[in-house]
Amino acid sequence: MRSFHFLLPTEVSFGEGSITRVGQETSRLGRRALVVTGRKSSKRSGALDTVVGSLKKAGVTLEVFDQVEENPSVETVELGSSVARKMGCDVIVGLGGGSPMDAAKGMAVLARLGGSLGDYFGSARITSPVLPVVAVPTTAGTGSEVTPYAVFVDSHKGMKKSVASPYIFPRVALLDPRLTISMPPDVTANTGIDALSHAVEGFISTKAQPASDILALEAVGIIHGHLPQAVAHGDDIEARTKVLYASMLAGMVIAQTGTTLLHGVGYAPTTKYGIPHGLSNGVLMPKVMAFNGSADQERFARLAVALGQRGDATRGTKLAIDAIERLRDEVKMPTRLRDLGIQEKDLEEFARQTMEHTRNLANNIRQVSWEEALQIYRDSY
Numbered sequence: 398m399r400s401f402h403f404l405l406p407t408e409v410s411f412g413e414g415s416i417t418r419v420g421q422e423t424s425r426l427g428r429r430a431l432v433v434t435g436r437k438s439s440k441r442s443g444a445l446d447t448v449v450g451s452l453k454k455a456g457v458t459l460e461v462f463d464q465v466e467e468n469p470s471v472e473t474v475e476l477g478s479s480v481a482r483k484m485g486c487d488v489i490v491g492l493g494g495g496s497p498m499d500a501a502k503g504m505a506v507l508a509r510l511g512g513s514l515g516d517y518f519g520s521a522r523i524t525s526p527v528l529p530v531v532a533v534p535t536t537a538g539t540g541s542e543v544t545p546y547a548v549f550v551d552s553h554k555g556m557k558k559s560v561a562s563p564y565i566f567p568r569v570a571l572l573d574p575r576l577t578i579s580m581p582p583d584v585t586a587n588t589g590i591d592a593l594s595h596a597v598e599g600f601i602s603t604k605a606q607p608a609s610d611i612l613a614l615e616a617v618g619i620i621h622g623h624l625p626q627a628v629a630h631g632d633d634i635e636a637r638t639k640v641l642y643a644s645m646l647a648g649m650v651i652a653q654t655g656t657t658l659l660h661g662v663g664y665a666p667t668t669k670y671g672i673p674h675g676l677s678n679g680v681l682m683p684k685v686m687a688f689n690g691s692a693d694q695e696r697f698a699r700l701a702v703a704l705g706q707r708g709d710a711t712r713g714t715k716l717a718i719d720a721i722e723r724l725r726d727e728v729k730m731p732t733r734l735r736d737l738g739i740q741e742k743d744l745e746e747f748a749r750q751t752m753e754h755t756r757n758l759a760n761n762i763r764q765v766s767w768e769e770a771l772q773i774y775r776d777s778y
Contacts, residue, residue, distance in 0.1 A: 401606035403653055404563060407532075407543045409570045411642065413634070416573040419448050419490065419533060420455030426529040426568060427488030430459045431481045431508075433501040434492040436466070442579040444535055448492055460484050462504075465493070468557070468667055468674070469500040470550045471514045478507035481528070490531045491567070494588065495539025495674070498532050499547035502565040505530050514549060514560070520756065523562035532567035535576040537627075537641040538588025538675050540595055540648015542570035550668055556750055557664040566652075572645055574638040582628045584673075585640075586728035589624040591675030592644035593617065593721070594682055598657040599650035601689060601696050602760045609653045612646045617703040619643035621720065625727040658765055659685045661757035662773055665747035672737050679730050680737065683718045684776045690714025692763040734778045744774040 410418060423430055430452055432445070439445040445461070452459050462477045481489065481504050489508070491501025505528040506517055517523055532542035541547070545566045551558045580588070596616035599609055620643045626636040662685060663678040690697050690713070698713025704720035722732070731737055734744075748771035752758070758765060 398607055401608065403606070403608050405543065405649055405652060406563070406566050407570050408568065409543065409572065409645070411572045411645070413573060413575055415571045416444065416447055416533060416576060417451055419531060419571055420451035420453070420457060422569045422571065423452060423488055423490055423531050424455040424457050426531065428457055429484060429486050430457050430488045430490050431477070431484065431486045431504065432459055432461045432490045432492060433465060433477060433504060434461065434463050434497045435494070436463055438579070439492050439535060442535065442576065444492060444576050448490065448533065452490070465497045465500045467496050468550050468671065469496045469503070470552055472552065474500050474503035474514050474549060475507060477504040481508035486528065488529050488531065490533065492533045492535065494534065494536035495541045498534065498539065498541040498567070499549065501530050501532070502547040503549060503560065506560065506565065515551070517560045518558045520561040522560070523564045525564070527564050529568040530565070531569045531571065533571045533573070533576070534641070536580060536584065536588045537577050537637070537644040538591035540592060540644050540651065542567055542572065543645055543648040544652045555668060556753065557668050559756070561756070572641055574634060574641045577637045577641055578631060578634070580631065582631065582729070585628045585631060586624070586730050587673045587675035587679070588644070589620055589627065589640055589675070589728065590679035590725070590730060592640070592647045593620045594659055594675070594678040595647035595651045595656065596620070596643070597682070597686070597700065598659050599647065599654040600700060601693065601762050602654035602657050603762055604654040604760055606653060609650045613650045614699065614703045616643040616646040616650065617700060621704050621724060624724065628728045655760040656757050658689065658758060658761040661751045661754040662747070662770060664754065665750045666734065666737065666739055669743060670737065670739055676730065676737070679725055680732060680734055681773065681777050683722055684773045686714060686718050686721070688765070688769065688773060689761065689763050734774065741778060744778065745771060747774055
């Protein structure tokens with residue numbers, strides 16, 4: 398067995414009712430909290446009221462920043478960090494899907510260290526602790542509650558940019574499956590496929606390791622077995638619990654392995670067209686897998702087994718792709734870029750942007766050229 402390093406400093410509390418502990422957990426880390434959330438969903442579901450009530454009961458002074466958009470912008474994060482500094486915030490609570498949790502991480506960086514968000518794009522740019530973050534996911538997809546990454550839209554460049562550092566791991570993650578019941582079917586499908594992409598990418602990453610492999614295959618199997626039920630019957634708490642658990646496992650995977658080519662090609666459609674990240678990944682996943690398959694058929698055969706297929710090492714890639722395409726159909730996900738309103742003339746620019754995501758490409762098991770990235774987009778169109 399080869400050597401590996403596994404880091405997961407986040408304290409996780411998983412189960413129904415865990416949201417009620419947010420006041421208790423936050424008060425251990427600070428006394429003045431900025432609650433970072435989206436514009437509508439946490440209010441509509443009642444999750445924001447629950448969090449605010451729990452914080453107040455624990456004696457935590459708070460302000461709510463509810464301006465985070467899907468795919469959070471640099472400007473939004475910098476605005477939130479100014480609110481945090483003005484109120485003397487010493488802990489940040491991220492409530493929502495990946496966007497509010499990523500925004501909370503970005504605000505934690507700027508509120509403690511200052512500067513602009515662009516100063517921290519990339520990895521190893523943060524060299525000292527940031528404000529502690531308590532993450533409370535309300536979707537089951539990004540796994541941001543257990544990762545050292547945050548992704549933002551740089552509107553000046555028209556691209557997604559990431560911040561990566563062990564310092565932005567949330568200190569505490571509270572995963573309450575009941576918070577995901579309010580997700581409509583399309584959001585459930587998109588976020589679930591996002592979690593699947595994390596598990597698949599982590600398993601075939603150049604940084605894959607024995608411990609992350611176990612988590613990745615477990616996540617793939619759970620999502621394959623339970624996502625269709627969660628989409629079709631949103632009030633099925635068992636299905637919701639399973640998918641949230643798998644999303645967390647997949648987040649733990651990419652915390653070790655990073656993401657790969659699929660995220661590299663998936664970013665551009667979300668940035669230009671506002672397409673949900675998981676939807677973009679889901680449309681592109683089969684063609685990316687086909688591109689990577691020749692590099693390690695044995696790994697894809699193991700993926701195929703996790704997806705309920707036979708472990709035929711000579712046909713592993715095709716079996717895994719077929720299973721994922723059937724899963725997409727089951728959750729009624731669009732299958733072509735053209736179905737998302739994307740114009741073919743944008744594909745060359747998408748490929749150019751893909752080549753700038755060097756961290757993702759470095760993790761991929763097969764090197765990719767601009768021409769090959771473009772072909773993936775064309776084959777998915």
